[in-house]
Amino acid sequence: MLSFTDPNQMQQQALAWRQTSETIAFVPTMGALHRGHAALLQAGRSRGTKLVLSIFVNPAQFGPNEDLSNYPRSLEADLELAQQCEVDAVFLPTQEAIYPANFRSYVEVEQLTRGLCGGARPEHFRGVTTIILKLLQIVQPHCTLFGEKDYQQLQVIRRMVTDFMIPVEIIGVPTVREADGLALSSRNQHLSAAERQTARAIPEALFAAQEMKAQGPDEMITAVRATLIAAGLRDIDYITIVNPNTLVPVTRLDQPARLCVAVRIGETRLIDNVGL
Ligand code: AMP
Secondary structure, eight states: EEEEHHHHHHHHHHHHHHHOOOOOEEEEEOSSOOOOHHHHHHHHHHSEEEEEEEEOOGGGGGGGGGTEEEEEEEHHHHHHHHHHTTTTTEOOOOOHHSTTTTTTOOOOOOOOTTOOOOOOOTTTTHHHHHHHOOOOHHHOOSSSEEGGGHHHHHHHHHHHHTTTSSSSSEEEOOEEEEEEEEBBGGGGGSHHHHHHHHHHHHHHHHHHHHHHHSHHHHHHHHHHHHHHHTTTTTEEEEEEEEEETTOOOOSSSOOOEEHHHHETTTEEEEEEEEEE
16 A cells, blocks of 8 residues: 655556556545445545545635534554555645645635535534645546445535536445444544434434435424433534525425434534435
């Protein structure tokens, strides 16, 4: 497995691969890898002749009071998982290499970034789109894989790639879950044993909603809220049902829609979503 820290060297390797007609599949991550990331790598492995993984905890997508400094890091285990997933190259840039002192450019996707997580995290998606555009320039992939777990992020990146005509295919990968339904997340390791028990109410509420014969979105949202509160999850950031493409809240349930939630458990903020 090749390893690069210098963005120029990574880009030179990617361009060399392209010259010899290799196809590059790319999985960008912030590390602390788990089975969710592995699912993206496996999907990428079957789509590219070269598979690139990046690990970079991107400061630009964390707010001033967010968990940048204690974001989980586990490089040794991450590299082992990368080997197991037959990654060809891992890209591990430093903050200084990505954001040198004279860095001045940011990308902003309008509207799609305002609702859902954009409410509580106003600068977050600007940081996400900026790093992803930069990584796409460095890694030059033919396809890039993202998890549906971060559904808004996936739609925002699809929009950016379409708007700027970036020649890359964006592939969404279904959410990988624990046995009790909780979506795998690097942040789950911050949960205490009691919080982890409580967290299972999130997928329970979402799966129950999928089976529900609700009259409309308000009724469904009320039911989801009741399930979460009954489990002791009172710090609910949002429960919203949106159009899966525009992310605009729906007023009826007669078309495909996406039910999205964000909940705080102690210091940890968890998000999840399901299709309706
Ligand atoms: P992160 O390291 O949290 O920035 O995530 C990197 C990529 O992995 C993103 O595309 C996430 O959506 C995806 N991802 C994270 N958790 C899961 C999961 N449980 N199932 C599928 N994909 C995931």
